[in-house]
Amino acid sequence: MSELFQLRCPQCTRAITGAALALCPDCFYPLKITYDLPEVSRRLTRKVVESRNHDIWRYQELLPVAVDTPRLAGVGWTPLLRADRLGRRLGSELLYLKDDAANFPTLSFKDRVVAVAVAQAQALGYQVVGCASTGNLANAVAAHAARAGLDSWILVPHDLEPAKLLGTLVYGANLVLVDGTYDQVNRLCAEIAEVRNWGFVNVNLRPFYAEGSKTVAFEIAEQLGWRLPDNVVVPMAGGAQLTRIAKGFEELVEVGLVPPGQVRLFGAQAQGCSPIASAVLEGRSHLIPQVPNTICRSLAIGDPADGHGALATIAGSGGGADTATDEEIVAGIRQLAESEGVFGETAAGVTVAVTAKLISQGRIAPRQTTVLCVTGNGLKTVDCLQSELAMDRAVAPTMEAFENRYAALAGAA
Ligand SMILES: Cc1ncc(COP(=O)(O)O)c(C=O)c1O
Ligand SMILES: [Zn+2]
Structure with missing residues (x-):
């Protein structure tokens, strides 16, 4: 092959070129990207990687993007932070945060997947890109399209957080609020993709989009000094990120960049939308779709596209899954912010709360290297904190007023 990657059907092995498709036209099996890994291992040494810019490229x-395709620089390479204070609270001695709340340009891990999908959309000649989104993807598609000079059409459930809606509109995107759940929005996008020549990043460009998530795994391993962690806790919606993080670790081993090792993948979901985690907890191999009811709107996907893949990855890795209630989500956000100075969104609250359970139940051991994926920024979901963190009334600009307030606050602390 001229490129190092190919879009292929894992069932009948048919290769697809020059088209955006998520399913095999012959057997309707989800298409996957495969790589010429022996050739990759010849070209991609640690030294080569380390000599390059600090971003996903x-x-x-x-990654499934031809070298001469325009791409957005600066995406990814987010901090991997030691989290000793949070670790002490949760009972782990080797806890890390992969902080995609600081991702460029729209402060979530979705910038990674969209960077890859939009680059491929450009390679295929699309003038218009779009997505169905629970919020963060909308922000990322709108921003990346603006930088690439493409039009964007973005469809979302109508009840998303205001910051996620404004954080889409500001880029000049066409935003369509749909009176329905994410799953209804997603089906609508699949129908639109049939009749319009648009590149929907998570519909017809999905195989490319999903590959962007692998870069989280590549960076974690490199930032740990070219070694694999023992456990990674990942928030799940459609399930793509968790499955591709596992694929990323496998590929690093296959091309010889890290020594082999077992990484256990743990999935985190909100109790009010937990089709994947519930199946894991109940030992089911099939998913039961749900109508979401949770403050964690970013993870509110009741019928996850990569749900079966996530189940298989979790089981195959020896990992697990658990859920968090809305109260636990808010407590998790505050715990993370107060102990580590990292303000994650509701999905981060889910991840922290689920990690606490996994450690307290002995499913994650204290001395193992455990990485929590903080996948989005708390400034986009402040709504859920408003009743918890009510602001005191303003004081007069005098020492007396300050001393009174000091006495009240310090006394209460
Ligand atoms: C902040 C955040 N974390 C995690 C996820 C889950 O990603 P996936 O759909 O790949 O499971 C999403 C999805 O929208 C998200 O917005
Ligand atoms: Zn096929």
Whole structure:
């Protein structure tokens, strides 16, 4: 092959070129990207990676984008932070945060997937890109389209957080609020993709989009000093991120960039929308779709596209899953912010709360290297904190007024 990657059907092995498709036209099996891994391992040494810019493209041989395709620089390479104070609270001695709340340009891990999908959309000649979104993807598609000079059409459930709606409109995107759940929005996008020549990043460009999530795994391993962690806790909606993080670790081993090791993948969901975690907890191999009811709107996908893949990945890795209630989500956000100075969104609250359970139940051992994926920024979901963190009334600009307030606050602390 001229490129190092191919879009292929894992069932009948048919290769697809020059088209955006998520399913095999012959057997309707979800298409996957495969790589010429022996050739990648010849070209991609640690030295080569380390000599490149600090963004997702430092692993370009393991991404499905031709070298001459325009791409957005600066995406990814977010901090991997030691989290000793949070670790002490949760009972882990080797806890890390992969902080995609600081991702460029729209402060969530979705910038990674969209960077790859929009680059491929440009390679395929699309003038219009779009998505069905629970919020963060909307922000990322709108921003990346603006930078690439493409039009964007973005469809979302009508009840998303105001910051996520404004954070889409500001880029000049066409935003359509739909009176329905994410799953209804997603089906509508699939129908639109049939009749319009648009690149929907998570519909017809899905195989490319999903590959962007692998870069989280590449960076974690490199930032740990080219080694694999023992456990990674990942918030799940459609389930793509968790499955592709596992694929990323496998590929690093296959091309010889890290020594082999077992990484256990743990999935985190809100109790009010937990089709994948419930199946894991109940030992089911099939998913039961749900109508979401949770403050964590970013994870509110009741019929996850990569749900079966996530189940298989979790089981195959020896990991697990659990859920968090809305109260636990808010407590998790505050715990993370107060102990580590990282303000994550509701999905981060889910991840922290679920990690606490996994450690307290002995499913994650204290001395193992455990990485929590903080996938989005708390400034986009402040609504859920408003009743908890009510502001005191203003004081007069005098020392007396300050001393009174000091006495009241310090006394209460
Ligand atoms: C902040 C955040 N974290 C995690 C996820 C889950 O990603 P996936 O749909 O790949 O499971 C999403 C999805 O929208 C998200 O917005
Ligand atoms: Zn096929």
